[in-house]
Amino acid sequence: MIIKAFIERSSEGGYSVYVDQNNNDLNYGIHGIGNTAKEAVDDFVSAYETMKEFYRVKGKGFVEAKFEFMYDTASFLQFYSTYFTLAGLSRLTGINQGQLSHYLNGKRNPSKRTIEKIDSSIHDFAKNLSQVQVV
Structure with missing residues (x-):
């Protein structure tokens, strides 16, 4: 279950x-x-x-x-910060690096639209990455 x-x-x-x-x-x-x-x-x-x-x-x-x-957005950013830099996540999502930093540090909360943008960008990236084969 x-x-x-x-x-x-x-x-x-x-x-x-x-x-x-x-x-x-x-x-x-x-x-x-x-x-x-x-x-x-x-x-x-x-x-x-x-x-x-x-x-x-x-x-x-x-x-x-x-x-x-x-x-939640802050927890995601903090948990995966050893795998994604904010600069890389900014390029991936199109969200300003400074704005992502505010979310990470709890200074601001993202809108529902921004949360959806982060979520879909991460899932698209994971889908593309799952199709990669290293030879």
Whole structure:
């Protein structure tokens, strides 16, 4: 079962990962926190494994899941900043590098249209990249 897990940057600057509490597919709740998006994801995965072990020890049924991580813009930019430079992401999306920096640092929030532009640009890039063969 694939469950959406949401990664968001908090107003204090940290990150959290959570599953929608209205999702009734799981018989438990988990979350993760960290100073970076990666730390929060790692904490979330650790919480999942801990909960799984807890249910095993208690002899309770545990709903296994795989998680699809959904990022807010700041979390995405921070998480993938070791793979994409803002200059490269600017060329890819057509969004000014300074504007991307504001999103990354939480100084501004992108509009829905800008979020869609980033999302579609990244997916188009990934699709093109998946067709590359190095010989």
